[in-house]
Amino acid sequence: MSGSRKEFDVKQILKIRWRWFGHQASSPNSAVDSQQGEFWNRGQTGANGGRKFLDPCSLQLPLASIGYRRSSQLDFQNSPSWPMASTSEVPAFEFTTEDCGGAHWLDRPEVDDGTSEEENESDSSSCRTSNSSQTLSSCHTMEPCSSDEFFQALNHAEQTFKKMENYLRHKQLCDVILVAGDRRIPAHRLVLSSVSDYFAAMFTNDVREARQEEIKMEDVEPNSLWSLIQYAYTGRLELKEDNIECLLSTACLLQLSQVVEACCKFLMKQLHPSNCLGIRSFADAQGCTDLHKVAHNYTMFLADMENNALFRDDIECQKLIMEAMKYHLLPERRPMLQSPRTKPRKSTVGTLFAVGGMDSTKGATSIEKYDLRTNMWTPVANMNGRRLQFGVAVLDDKLYVVGGRDGLKTLNTVECYNPKTKTWSVMPPMSTHRHGLGVAVLEGPMYAVGGHDGWSYLNTVERWDPQARQWNFVATMSTPRSTVGVAVLSGKLYAVGGRDGSSCLKSVECFDPHTNKWTLCAQMSKRRGGVGVTTWNGLLYAIGGHDAPASNLTSRLSDCVERYDPKTDMWTAVASMSISRDAVGVCLLGDKLYAVGGYDGQTYLNTVEAYDPQTNEWTQVAPLCLGRAGACVVTVKL
Structure with missing residues (x-):
């Protein structure tokens, strides 16, 4: 193959590559944001708002790696921008047979069919022109291309958990049953593990429960467990005075930190002289340090009274104060604290x-x-x-x-x-x-x-x-x-x-x-x-x-x-x-x-x-x- 033919092939190929990869983006910002998701491109934006795409010459790589050789490499490392290349700026490159061996798409096999070289050259040129025209024509009619695009569904997690909740409601695809008291609660190990560190440790380690289809939850109130299982799927939880203690103790067991924090804040709002000691004791038992501190501070007025000079040295008065404090602040123990002083006047x-x-x-x-x-x-x-x-x-x-x-x-x-x-x-x-x-x-x-x-x-x-x-x-x-x-x-x-x-x-x-x-x-x-x-x-x-x-x-x-x-x-x-x-x-x-x-x-x-x-x-x-x-x-x- 002659040198002029190689030169023509290289120019023709580079024209095609630049027409495919050297165009501008369709808009200054290719990212698209909607309720369904986001798109974005990896290219860089040019000064005119379009996107510049790199041609082979803009890379610091030997041009031989893409099938041709030149005397030196183009270095745009210190350039403030990477300019678009045009066909007129591309020098002629000399290819060897070895160079073309690694880029077969540049070669056109020579077939000896009895025709002259000029005829072959004419036919080849005509064929290349026809193929090039077809390729360029198809590229010309397509929408402007861009670099890689990525899509992210903004509500993907929400929709997924809604489906998981629906599976839970209909008891479909459940792979574990939690037994609390006389209640059997089906669930999905993956969902439980993703929300609760307790279940994650149980299901991802080589323990007996990881292989059991039914897991018995000892000393767990059934309704509280069911409420927290629903929370794992929905992220919603109702806090009430009649269930808050059971919810908090169960959430502490299951290591649901957000639920524990919400329950503690709820109990802080419920503090009253009639329950502050009970809440403080409960917080101490559950290891809720913030709640224990708030409840303890709530009771500090009583501690101040103990240091008052009027009561400090009177032992009998201190006994009466402690008796009255226990009676009024621990209503659940009043039947055991009956005395002549507890009867109404x-x-x-x-x-x-x-x-x-x-x-x-x-x-x-x-x-x-x-x-x-x-x-x-x-x-x-x-x-x-x-x-x-x-x-x-x-x-x-x-x-x-x-x-x-x-x-x-x-x-x-x-x-x-x-x-x-x-x-x-x-x-x-x-x-x-x-x-x-x-x-x-x-x-x-x-x-x-x-x-x-x-x-x-x-x-x-x-x-x-x-x-x-x-x-x-x-x-x-x-x-x-x-x-x-x-x-x-x-x-x-x-x-x-x-x-x-x-x-x-x-x-x-x-x-x-x-x-x-x-x-x-x-x-x-x-x-x-x-x-x-x-x-x-x-x-x-x-x-x-x-x-x-x-x-x-x-x-x-x-x-x-x-x-x-x-x-x-x-x-x-x-x-x-x-x-x-x-x-x-x-x-x-x-x-x-x-x-x-x-x-x-x-x-x-x-x-x-x-x-x-x-x-x-x-x-x-x-x-x-x-x-x-x-x-x-x-x-x-x-």
């Missing part, structure tokens, strides 16, 4: 009032009050008229006497007694005449429940609005109830037992003022009409009553007492009273339940006994001035 527990009832004169109008300090009953006032089977409730430290019967007719009237001024006032009447009703106050309003209107047993309920000063009906009970026991517990109104006209009831239902619905609860073990009802420490007590109307020869009066726990929806029998009491008045005073008066089948009783829930024992206290059954008994803070 008698002047702060209120005064017990016994209002009206049936006596030997067939209708008492008197009101007595019980003084806990002197253990004595004293008459204080009289109602304006005779009332039997009425209801009484305390609202704003005043006694509201509602409904009843006067011996001739059923009443719908309401009166209010102020113990401080010892005066009576008339209130707006109920919409319905009622006797044998139950009355209680729930979240401000007063409720009149069931009863008898003189013709039929009632399942209707009215509510007194003290702001609007009017009565309104609310949802009706599922069963008509007269001589019903009514009490308030945990934001709900309970209607217990009573009579429906044919028999005494053992059914119980509760009213939710927020949904305006009654819901049936577990039944008592015995039928009870004329039952006394009160509450203490989250429990509902049903005391005394009768199991059938008096006309029934098998009717029996009851001395039995049972207790209802709304958490378990179960009734449990407790210690019985010393005697049977029907139509007994029941109320809580201090930390004891008082059963006042009643009827034992022969006598209207004036005896009173008190029940201590902590010892499960009944004791006799001072008797009433007047024996009475069906007295309404309430506590008023004076």
Whole structure:
């Protein structure tokens, strides 16, 4: 092959290479940013905003490495920029056969087909021109090329974890099951290991758990573990007062540092004199130094008091301070810290009032009050008229006497007694005449429940609005109830037992003022009409009553007492009273339940006994001035 032919081939090849690789970028910035991802190029930007691309001459490499040789190398190392090369600036290069051996694409094989060299040269030139034109034409019609591009999906991790969460929800592709208590939680080892150092160490080392399909999590609360597994997939976690301690202890075990930090900050916001010592102890047990420090500083005021000169040298005073501090700051231990000093002062527990009832004169109008300090009953006032089977409730430290019967007719009237001024006032009447009703106050309003209107047993309920000063009906009970026991517990109104006209009831239902619905609860073990009802420490007590109307020869009066726990929806029998009491008045005073008066089948009783829930024992206290059954008994803070 002649030298001119080599020179032509080199020039032609370089033209093609520069047309392919020496163009400008399509825009000053090749990077493209969108919601889906980012693009960017590796080239350098020129002064005109385009992109300069390196031709072979701009590299500090022997040109022989790309198939041709020249006398010296081009050195642009000290140049401020790498200029574009043009075909006119490219010198002619001399190639040898050895040079072309490493670049076969530069060679055109010579074929002896009987034609002359000129014809071959013409054909070759024509062929090269045709091929070059085709290549250049295709390059000319293409969009401007750029260097390598990279794409990054900005929401790739989010979309991936959403799919993983969906797999978790449908229990797909799960390769491990975590067992906590009686709960089995499927999950993916890869996700758990990427979030938790605890699981990463477990699954990436040669330990027994790494090969097990089921892993038992000892001493881990199941709901907290499930919440943290969901957090591993979603990055979201709900912190509440009732789950924060379990979440924090489980997060410490699983080495979830971000969750531990969030839980500690949550507990810092919850610090209070009633829980600061408990939180400090809990933080110390979990190794949460920041939380422990904050909780400790919160309690430092007590330490300052210990150094006060007034208390420092008085040993007895220091003991009293420590006793009071433990009692008030550790509410969960109060049952174990009971002493004469922990009982409420008698002047702060209120005064017990016994209002009206049936006596030997067939209708008492008197009101007595019980003084806990002197253990004595004293008459204080009289109602304006005779009332039997009425209801009484305390609202704003005043006694509201509602409904009843006067011996001739059923009443719908309401009166209010102020113990401080010892005066009576008339209130707006109920919409319905009622006797044998139950009355209680729930979240401000007063409720009149069931009863008898003189013709039929009632399942209707009215509510007194003290702001609007009017009565309104609310949802009706599922069963008509007269001589019903009514009490308030945990934001709900309970209607217990009573009579429906044919028999005494053992059914119980509760009213939710927020949904305006009654819901049936577990039944008592015995039928009870004329039952006394009160509450203490989250429990509902049903005391005394009768199991059938008096006309029934098998009717029996009851001395039995049972207790209802709304958490378990179960009734449990407790210690019985010393005697049977029907139509007994029941109320809580201090930390004891008082059963006042009643009827034992022969006598209207004036005896009173008190029940201590902590010892499960009944004791006799001072008797009433007047024996009475069906007295309404309430506590008023004076």
